[in-house]
Amino acid sequence: MASAELRIINRRIKSVRSTKKITRAMELIASSRIVKAQNRMKSSESYFGLLSEIVQDLINNGAVPKIDAKDGKEKVLLIVLTSDRGLAGAYNTNILKIADNRRKEIEQSGKDVEIVTVGKKATRYFTYRKINVSSGYEGITDSPEFDNALEVMTPITDKYYKGDVSSIEIVYTSYKSALTQDAVIKKILPLDPQEVESKSSVTFEPSGEEVLNSILPKYANASFFIFFLNGSTSEHAARMRAMKAATDNAEELIKVLAMKSNQARQAEITTEISEIVGGSEALSDAS
Amino acid sequence: MIVNVVSPEEEYFSGESTMVVTRTPNGEIGIYSGHEATVATILPGGLTIEHSGGKDSYAVSGGLLQITPEKVTVLGEIIEKIDGDHEAAILRGKELVEDLTEQDS
Numbered sequence: 001m002a003s004a005e006l007r008i009i010n011r012r013i014k015s016v017r018s019t020k021k022i023t024r025a026m027e028l029i030a031s032s033r034i035v036k037a038q039n040r041m042k043s044s045e046s047y048f049g050l051l052s053e054i055v056q057d058l059i060n061n062g063a064v065p066k067i068d069a070k071d072g073k074e075k076v077l078l079i080v081l082t083s084d085r086g087l088a089g090a091y092n093t094n095i096l097k098i099a100d101n102r103r104k105e106i107e108q109s110g111k112d113v114e115i116v117t118v119g120k121k122a123t124r125y126f127t128y129r130k131i132n133v134s135s136g137y138e139g140i141t142d143s144p145e146f147d148n149a150l151e152v153m154t155p156i157t158d159k160y161y162k163g164d165v166s167s168i169e170i171v172y173t174s175y176k177s178a179l180t181q182d183a184v185i186k187k188i189l190p191l192d193p194q195e196v197e198s199k200s201s202v203t204f205e206p207s208g209e210e211v212l213n214s215i216l217p218k219y220a221n222a223s224f225f226i227f228f229l230n231g232s233t234s235e236h237a238a239r240m241r242a243m244k245a246a247t248d249n250a251e252e253l254i255k256v257l258a259m260k261s262n263q264a265r266q267a268e269i270t271t272e273i274s275e276i277v278g279g280s281e282a283l284s285d286a287s
Numbered sequence: 288m289i290v291n292v293v294s295p296e297e298e299y300f301s302g303e304s305t306m307v308v309t310r311t312p313n314g315e316i317g318i319y320s321g322h323e324a325t326v327a328t329i330l331p332g333g334l335t336i337e338h339s340g341g342k343d344s345y346a347v348s349g350g351l352l353q354i355t356p357e358k359v360t361v362l363g364e365i366i367e368k369i370d371g372d373h374e375a376a377i378l379r380g381k382e383l384v385e386d387l388t389e390q391d392s
Contacts, residue, residue: 040296043297044296050293054326054351145296146295149295150387203326204327205311206312206313215351218350218351221295
């Protein structure tokens with residue numbers, strides 16, 4: 001006959017154990033995905049590296065992209081990259097904090113802001129605060145494909161070329177290692193010319209301007225894809241760490257509860273024994 | 288010469304080659320070792336690499352070509368390896384672009 005206290009404690013142990021199983025499984029899934037995501041990051045970096053080399057060459061050679069500039073207020077397009085799901089520690093909070101600060105900063109400097117969100121968390125954050133989100137994408141942050149990057153970026157680069165927006169910025173989480181990921185803001189377009197001497201004389205076919213014009217959207221797509229992969233890798237890393245901490249906490253809690261449960265059981269047994277002894281003494285006294 | 292064919296998602300070819308054939312706005316070109324340093328856009332179509340082991344053909348949705356005398360780098364947005372000759376690759380490359388534009392509309 002278990003006492004009420006013992007029953008309650010045992011029930012809690014059971015529930016903590018099943019929570020631990022879930023967090024442990026999530027930790028394992030996240031850690032296996034990190035490896036995959038890291039490999040994809042590496043293979044896309046060679047493409048991006050070569051592309052930025054060519055772009056830099058073009059800009060150093062004095063090529064200027066043709067953009068129909070429009071009069072009026074300057075407009076900054078801010079892409080906010082978060083995850084669809086929670087339980088990833090401070091991953092989303094960090095990004096959203098920076099994104100919202102940046103939005104206020106741009107507005108204070110007298111420019112318009114257009115927000116594009118990738119990931120359910122970002123969309124919810126802004127719509128909840130009644131901030132207009134021009135387009136939101138969901139279901140692509142878990143393992144981003146290049147097609148997904150095109151889907152997001154094509155309308156954005158179109159706007160840039162039409163002169164509807166004057167610059168494109170992105171808030172994402174840069175993946176440094178399994179332990180460090182930083183939420184950062186990067187400018188995708190326009191490109192700033194770097195003061196580097198051009199090394200070689202390269203012929204551009206058909207012309208520098210035309211190559212640059214056809215390259216820039218590719219460059220924007222590729223850089224977005226890199227940021228996208230960074231974000232997704234960081235998400236898995238953040239989730240792995242959060243779930244590891246949760247598993248450890250659950251283990252700790254189980255230890256404490258087991259101790260309490262043992263104490264309660266012992267107390268129960270002691271009470272029972274003293275009841276029996278008391279009972280038998282009362283009987284022998286009576287006889 | 289060394290030839291590299293990469294897309295944002297993976298590397299398709301990396302190694303020695305004798306000739307690369309593809310299409311730029313100036314027309315179909317074949318690149319041998321020692322070509323003048325050039326950067327050109329690639330039009331949707333085929334890409335064929337000849338090497339000691341034979342020929343490899345790829346369909347490309349468009350991209351960039353960077354040539355130096357000892358190296359050729361092909362940056363394609365979407366690349367597909369083709370079982371067939373250069374003509375088949377060209378047809379498939381054009382299909383790739385049509386698929387893309389269909390998705391947009």
